[in-house]
Amino acid sequence: MTADPRRSRSARHAQPSAQRAAPAPRKEPITVGRIADAALEVVATEGYDALTIRRVAAVLGTGPSSLYAHIVNKDDIDDLLIGRLYAAIVLPEPDPAAWREQVTGVYTQIRDLYLEYPGVSRAALAMVPTNLETLRVGEGILAILLAGGVEPRTAGWARDALSLYVSAYALEQSLVRQRRRNQDQEWVLGDEELLDRFTALPAERFPQTRRHAAELISGTGHDRFAFALGLLLDNLRPASG
Template sequence: MKESPFLRRAIKPQRPAKNPLGRDEIVRAALRIVKTEGIDGVSMRRIAAEFETGPSSLYAHVTSKDELLQLMFDEVCGMVEIPPLDPPRWKEQILEIARASHRILLDHYDLARAALAIVPTGPNALRASDAMIGMMLAGGVPAQHAAWAMDRIFLYVTADAYEMSIWRGTATEEEAFPAELERDLRAYFEQVPVDLYPNIRAHAQELVSGDAEARFEFGLALLVDGLGKYVTK
């Protein structure tokens, strides 16, 4: 039967264009998720839902979750501002990089966990590592000690940030939990057998004192100030 010229086919509504999908977009989406849900909340299926597509679409850009976590960690490494080398301030500059790295990792929940079992080799991680080694060399630290110190400092920064994410994940009240933990630990230390642990019992208050930031700064100072004994010029 001949179609009437007065009949019109229904016009299908135009579907909105999907978000562009590429490696950078995938990494940024994953970082948005990790900031509120942590590493365990990041999955290919979860990220694919952000782009209204299936997980298989992601594998053309990222081969696995492990690779994605490495890309995410390198992305946050790129958020660390690297100051121009200033040899007279080499220790202060190392502290600046370490503090900035620590703050950024804390802002991304438990992403630090992704770096503890690997050697970060992404371009941004290498940039930060290279800058820190250069600062030590400029301060007169021998190359071998500079290389090891860089590794130890970033390990300390990463491990501390990860530990803080564990406490944050356990706490029900951000401010109340550390105070409650401090009280419980002090009470425990004060009742341990004095003949076995005399120093623990006598200095229970010192053992639990100080907030997370003060303890981090103390440990960081120990590492950086200790470099002074290796300076050769």
């Protein structure tokens, strides 16, 4: 018997009564860890200047109000961000015989992490850390300095000065890289052009700059980084008695 085409068409268009729609997938809950990961993603792909609560919320597929159940403000995100980076820092067992090398090694790790995420060192500036990973690294640096015989207050102030220098160094490097990518920034000079400009200065006004131009521009950024850390560390003296 030939099937009625009208009945077949109706069957094709009918919704089966027994079939239920698949449930919508549950959203992954917002957590402090996910906020930190999203913030790091924003910095890695768009730069630190793009880091806002609204942008982090967009990465997480939610609205800014959802984040305020876990953070207070943008400063909180900065604290989480630095904590996430510092979780990768490896701390040595303090060695009184090698404390200078150990401090330099820890700060070199921090420098490299900051340079991997251009501009992120701004998050560490003028911030009182509360993240446990940030505090862990600070504790480790303090322990190394104390093992070297540095007096506690001097060790604390030295740690602040070293941290400030490393943050500023990384920020300057990221700004230079950014400006070199901008073709309008013609004043960002290479070493050869800088040497030519220094040696062409009027001798009566800039005798020392002309005479020592090669020395003034010598060394890589990392050479100067090691030099500056050495200046700070070499002036620390073990506590007497």
